[in-house]
Amino acid sequence: MPVQAREIKGRLKSIKNTSKITHTMELVAAAKMRRAVSSALDSRPYAALAWDLMSRLRDSTAITEGDSIMRFFDDVKPLKDGKNHTTIILLTSNRGLCGALNTNVLKKVIPYISNHKDEVIDVIGVGKKGVSILNSFGHKSELAYEKDDSAKDDESIRDLVVYVHKKFKDGKTGKVMVAYTDFKSAVMQNATLKQVFPFTKNDDIAAAVDNIDEKKERVEKPDVQFPYVYEPTEGIVLEYLIPRVLTSEIYQALLESNASEHSSRMIAMKNATESAAEMADELKLEFNRARQAGITQEIAEISAGSAAIS
Amino acid sequence: MEKTLTLKLITPAKTVFEQEVEQVILPTEAGEITVLPKHTYLVSILKPGEMLVTADGKESPVAVAGGVIEMYDNTLVILADSAEHPTEINVEEAEKRAEELAREIEQQTDMDLNTYNTLQHSLAHEQARLRTGKKWRK
Numbered sequence: 420m421p422v423q424a425r426e427i428k429g430r431l432k433s434i435k436n437t438s439k440i441t442h443t444m445e446l447v448a449a450a451k452m453r454r455a456v457s458s459a460l461d462s463r464p465y466a467a468l469a470w471d472l473m474s475r476l477r478d479s480t481a482i483t484e485g486d487s488i489m490r491f492f493d494d495v496k497p498l499k500d501g502k503n504h505t506t507i508i509l510l511t512s513n514r515g516l517c518g519a520l521n522t523n524v525l526k527k528v529i530p531y532i533s534n535h536k537d538e539v540i541d542v543i544g545v546g547k548k549g550v551s552i553l554n555s556f557g558h559k560s561e562l563a564y565e566k567d568d569s570a571k572d573d574e575s576i577r578d579l580v581v582y583v584h585k586k587f588k589d590g591k592t593g594k595v596m597v598a599y600t601d602f603k604s605a606v607m608q609n610a611t612l613k614q615v616f617p618f619t620k621n622d623d624i625a626a627a628v629d630n631i632d633e634k635k636e637r638v639e640k641p642d643v644q645f646p647y648v649y650e651p652t653e654g655i656v657l658e659y660l661i662p663r664v665l666t667s668e669i670y671q672a673l674l675e676s677n678a679s680e681h682s683s684r685m686i687a688m689k690n691a692t693e694s695a696a697e698m699a700d701e702l703k704l705e706f707n708r709a710r711q712a713g714i715t716q717e718i719a720e721i722s723a724g725s726a727a728i729s
Numbered sequence: 730m731e732k733t734l735t736l737k738l739i740t741p742a743k744t745v746f747e748q749e750v751e752q753v754i755l756p757t758e759a760g761e762i763t764v765l766p767k768h769t770y771l772v773s774i775l776k777p778g779e780m781l782v783t784a785d786g787k788e789s790p791v792a793v794a795g796g797v798i799e800m801y802d803n804t805l806v807i808l809a810d811s812a813e814h815p816t817e818i819n820v821e822e823a824e825k826r827a828e829e830l831a832r833e834i835e836q837q838t839d840m841d842l843n844t845y846n847t848l849q850h851s852l853a854h855e856q857a858r859l860r861t862g863k864k865w866r867k
Contacts, residue, residue, distance in 0.1 A: 462741040469808055472799050476772065573741075581843070647801075650759040650773040659774050660797055663808075670741065 421713030427706040431699060438695030444516070445688035451569060452605070452681035458571070459602055459674040466671035469664050476647065476657075477618045488657050490587065491617050495594045503538040504592040506561075506583060507531070507612075508669065510599040510676040511549030513566050517684035520600060521548045523610035525556075528598050531612060532558060541592065543579065545673070568677050573670040580669060584662045587616050595665075599672035600679035606686060608679040615668050734766040735804040736782065738791070738812055745791070745812045746782065753805060754781040755798065764805055771800040775809055777854040779861045790815055792861035794854040811854070815865035818858050827855035 477492055497503050509528055511521045528549075532540050542558060544550035546566035553560055562582070567575035586592050595616035601609045649656045736753055738746035753764045756778030764771075775796040782789050796809035830852040834845070 458742075461743050464744055465739045465741045465808060468737070468739055468806055469797075472772075472797070472806065472808070475799075475801065647770045647772050650757060650762075650771065655758070656772050656774060656797075660772075663797060667741070667808075 424709040424713055427702055427709055431702045434695050434699050438692050441688045441691040445685055448681050448685035452685055455677040455681050459678040466667045469667040473618050473664050491661055493617055498593055505538050505594045506541045506592040508543045508597040509549045510672055511546035512680045513547045517680055518687040520683040524598050524600055525552055527610050527612040570673055573666055576669050580666045584665055597672050599676045602675045602678040605682040731766045738807045740809050740812050750782050750784040752783040768800045773798050777857040790861055790865050792858045815861050818862035820862040823855050823859045
């Protein structure tokens with residue numbers, strides 16, 4: 420076999436091997452995606468209703484409790500040092516090869532950081548990729564967790580929730596946001612930066628509610644002061660409720676991110692497999708051409724040799 | 730006068746109930762309460778225990794874990810950590826789990842308040858499942 424043809428054959432083989440790997444990864448991602456998507460969809464009503472409840476309480480309750488609970492409903496205010504403090508919980512994947520997923524989330528977070536130079540911004544990273552990209556951007560994360568990318572319950576985020584809740588309650592941060600990827604469909608994911616604390620009136624909470632009936636209901640009677648009865652007391656109920664809403668928000672963000680990660684990886688791997696097949700086809704043509712050229716040349720040499728003898 | 734209220738019983742895993750019911754009896758932090766149609770606006774804390782739902786004259790029990798309840802506009806929203814029908818409960822397993830948890834609580838000598846509360850809460854939940862399961866399984 421001529422040298423050129425042999426070289427092409429080597430490349431062809433390596434491409435085929437790579438495409439086997441990407442194809443396997445595609446199948447693995449697809450299986451994980453099915454699970455992640457169903458758990459994200461199943462817990463959506465819970466998260467939406469919890470958030471909804473919080474906004475109804477906020478609209479209807481004249482908060483009379485002490486400072487630590489009041490903070491959760493008040494406007495964002497600078498802390499004692501005169502600066503605004505923001506905590507961003509950043510959900511990204513642990514591993515790469517998942518298309519533009521992490522880049523898209525960071526495209527929301529990095530401009531926020533650079534546009535708010537006067538604010539103190541602490542980032543809590545969940546997922547290795549986000550932490551390392553932010554590091555290279557020059558912003559050290561306050562805390563870094565690994566993302567539980569096949570989460571079945573909220574165990575992996577419990578510590579984080581306790582920490583963030585305490586931090587806000589103790590007045591060490593004025594605003595808590597979560598950056599994640601909202602799962603719309605296998606081919607559509609939206610990077611989102613959402614404010615969780617405080618539950619101020621002017622943020623876009625209605626957008627987080629996907630239960631249309633309830634949205635309508637609230638439009639019909641805006642700003643009615645519902646006389647909610649709290650049992651046993653307002654303080655105890657809110658004290659109990661606020662961390663739960665935070666848990667449900669972050670857990671939902673985690674599930675949405677997982678669903679997005681796996682579907683995005685699946686699509687990325689599918690594309691890789693497809694383009695590998697395309698490259699392999701092209702190389703095969705090239706290989707055949709090179710092989711034929713070699714044969715033609717050999718025949719030419721032989722016939723030239725026999726012509727010289729006779 | 731409305732005869733029914735809308736019950737939404739939702740856990741992070743699934744929507745257990747979303748239907749019109751006549752009456753709901755549920756365990757809360759401030760004691761057991763009965764919610765009838767047109768109940769006043771209310772927010773309270775759900776305790777692990779047995780919940781009794783009456784729909785179309787039939788009573789059906791549900792074992793619930795902790796959570797939050799909200800009554801508004803003739804709709805009762807219950808956000809529970811978990812909720813199971815007695816038929817879904819594996820009594821033997823619940824019994825074993827409850828024993829294990831009780832032992833774990835006894836054995837721990839120094840643990841922080843959070844762990845303790847979590848364990849106590851899980852124990853209460855298992856016991857509630859056990860009670861409901863035993864009572865309604867024939």
